[in-house]
Amino acid sequence: MSHLTINLTLEEIYDLAKTALLSQGANEENAAAIANTVTIAERDGAISHGLFRIPGYIVGLQSKKVVGTATPEIEEVTPIIFRCDAKNGYAPLTHEHCLPPLIDAAKKFGLAAVAIQNSHHFAALWPEVEKMSEAGLIGLTTVSYLPWVAPAGGKTPIFGTNPMAFSWPRAGKNPVVIDMATSSMAMGEVMIAARDGYEVPLGTGLSESGELTTDAAEIVKGVLLPFGGHKGSALALMVELLSGPLVGETFSYETQERDKAEEGPARGGQFILAISPDILSGKNTSEQTDRFFEKYDAIEGARTPGARRHKNRENSGPRSVNADLVKTIEQLRTDGLIT
Amino acid sequence: MSHLTINLTLEEIYDLAKTALLSQGANEENAAAIANTVTIAERDGAISHGLFRIPGYIVGLQSKKVVGTATPEIEEVTPIIFRCDAKNGYAPLTHEHCLPPLIDAAKKFGLAAVAIQNSHHFAALWPEVEKMSEAGLIGLTTVSYLPWVAPAGGKTPIFGTNPMAFSWPRAGKNPVVIDMATSSMAMGEVMIAARDGYEVPLGTGLSESGELTTDAAEIVKGVLLPFGGHKGSALALMVELLSGPLVGETFSYETQERDKAEEGPARGGQFILAISPDILSGKNTSEQTDRFFEKYDAIEGARTPGARRHKNRENSGPRSVNADLVKTIEQLRTDGLIT
Structure with a gap:
């Protein structure tokens, strides 16, 4: 893949993503929800989660592993706990369904959680937690994936890249949003480095034979480190x-066992927690927090x-x-084939 | 301080700690609760939180900053949120008061939290989270302290050593318990290294003049790194x-501002969260988790x-x-003075 670029507006990015997904059997709701996460990633300069992901989304639809017409089902287990079955669909539509009741419950009781399955x-992960912080809540979420990461001291992968995201709401300002893989690097970044042929820092991962290497392509075949x-x-x-x-779901190694012989992103669980600082603290802490960030910045x-x-988001161009x-x-949109 | 040691039974450790605290004005309930945390730390080989802490506890009582006769007050804000005023006492008695209602609420609703103030x-932190896991719950807790840690890339301290603890319950087995400072090392460990005169790894912290150093005593005067x-x-x-x-409490830098000119551990907040895996997952995941840990181990x-x-705990000697x-x-117990 060359380094040549072209300019697309956010509307063009959204339409390109959505029409490609629709052409592969995703329904309107799912295609719109996925295209939105792809577009806001490009908007924010988070390119490894932008259009770069569309071929992967489409592989999952083509292999029939992922259901492009899934309608998530939500069960209220207690007034603050929701279990959400994504019905083997992609996550974005599930989030559109489960975040509103989660937010309502957390604003009423102080805490609420969603256990997402399938x-x-x-x-x-930042789109989910930012949505919660727009409603004045702390968002915390985690997912696991395929076993690509060895525990510290070991050489055998057992963890996913296992990202977690945390968001702190700030009145009238952007939230503070942590979104980080617990691996040394996200697999998406390592994949981009491998594609574009640049080196990664020593310590990022081990080659297939268990040696430290700066070659991203070697690490994609080997194992990442935390x-x-x-x-x-x-x-x-x-x-x-x-x-x-x-959340009643699989460990990364079980995800892989369940997933074998299929193509596209694997099926798994997600934990989402919402916390109300207003209810826990019993006061408005905006000014106090602003003073802290003035010192921090x-x-x-x-x-x-x-x-x-x-x-990056401030740029609407x-x-x-x-x-x-x-x-x-x-081409995918026209021919329907992954090249 | 020399490296000479003497052998004490756990009962002797408990009695030594408790009588010393009682002699300095702590009441029965507070002395017993603190002595218990000190004793279980020695039991588990966690010496930086064992008897090593007693002189510090006593400095706080002697300076009158810490109230040795405090009775914590708990407010039920919602059925799952408790705000607990420690009334300027040491934390262990507060935990004895607030953990039972927290555990009951989490077992009923799936989630519960305590905001501890003063x-x-x-x-x-592991005593709190292990207690929750003994009741079948995930425990998560955080505290901040005085600003001893600079953010990555900076040289000015703004964070406490800011530990977090997480505990995962395992039926019929010890829980899996993470208890870690988000600093490179806990200040207690750096203090022990400084006392005993051994070096710490490069990257642990900066000297007073902002240089990397392996000298623990220099870092105690300077700044830790995350x-x-x-x-x-x-x-x-x-x-x-x-x-x-x-939790309605201070940032580390505010803790320091409020604390200045006093001796002994500073006053601050603590966040405690309890989560029920049984309720979120909707099933018993013990066997699944045991299989994972067999692979992990x-x-x-x-x-x-x-x-x-x-x-270490298995040794009752x-x-x-x-x-x-x-x-x-x-001597403190007899003379009442910090030497």
Whole structure:
């Protein structure tokens, strides 16, 4: 794939994604929900979750593993716990269904959670948690995936890249949004590095033979490592437990066993938690939090998580997209085949 | 302080801690609760939270900053949210009061949380989360403290060492317990290294002048760094938000401002969350989880968080304790003065 790019408006990105998904059998609701997550990723400059994902979404539809016409079902287990069966569809439509009752319950009782089952999650996590923070809530979510990551000290993969996202609401401002793989790098980033042929830092992962390497393509064939040694590895374990057995779903290795011989993103679980700072604290802490971030932002070298995306978001103009990728997606729409 | 040790039974450790606290004005309930956390830390080989902490507990009582006769007050904000005013006492008695209603609510509704205010937390976090897992629940808790940690990329401290603990219940087995500072090392460990004169890894912290150093005593005067670079730093920020404004309490820097000119551990907040896997998953996941841990434990080099403490716990015999420390505590009990 070359480095040539073309400019597309956000509307063009949305239409390209949506029409491609519709042409592959996704219904209106699912295609719109997926196209939206792809578009907001491109809007925010998060290209590894933008149009780059559309061929993968389509592979899942073509293999019939993912149901493009799924309608999620929600069960209210207690007034604050919802179990949501994604019915083997992609995650975005499930989120559109389950976030409103989750938000309502958390605003009423202070906490609420959703256990998502049978979902194919193939996007970033920040869209879910930002939605909760737009409603004044803390959002926390985790997913696991296929076993690509070895625990610290080991060479055998057992964890997914196991991302977690956390969002803190700020009145009249963008929320503070952490969205990070507990692996040293997200697999999407390693895949982009492999595609574009640049090196990754030593410590990112091991080759197929268990050696440290800076070659992203070797790591895609081998194993990723957690970030931050044994502490990061402990967090990967926590995410594995929260996204699997807590929500009645599979560990990463079980996801792989269930998934074998199929193509496209695997089916698994997701944990989503909403917390109301207003109810827990018993007060409005906006001014206090603003003072903290003034001090934080004044520290040279400190990054505010999510700020780079929010900065990109201010630009309403066209986005620069890989030209070969656009051509691939356009062909999919016409020919219906993955090339 | 020398490296000489003496052997004390767990009963002797408990009595030494409790009588020392009683001699300094703590009442029966508070002295017993603190002595218990100190004793279970020695039992589990977690010496930086064992008798080593007693002089610090007593400094707080002597400065009158900490109320040794405090009776915590609990308010039920919603059926699943409790706000607990520790009334400027040490945390252990507060936990004895607030964990039972928290556990009951989580077992009924699936989730529950406690916002602790005005608490002096000077212990490890695993006692709280293990208690929740003994009741079949996931425990999650965070505290912040004084600003000793700079964000990744910066040199100015703004975070506490900001530990978080997570515990996963296992039927008929010890829970899996993560208890980790989001700093590269807990300040208690750095203090022990400084006391005993051994080096810490490069990257643990910066000296007073902002340089990397392996000298623990230099770091005690300077600043700690988060573990795991920008990702660990993001988690330190998350813990700062959960332990401060979420629970109606102070950021680490505000804790310091409020605390200045006083001696002993500072007053602050704590967030505690309980989650029921039975309710969220809708099933019993013990066998599934046991199979996962069989695979995990079989990976050479992988550590199960908490396992070392649980192994130490099997030994019911006497513990080897620093002799000078025991002498100091005995003197405190007799003379009432910190030497």
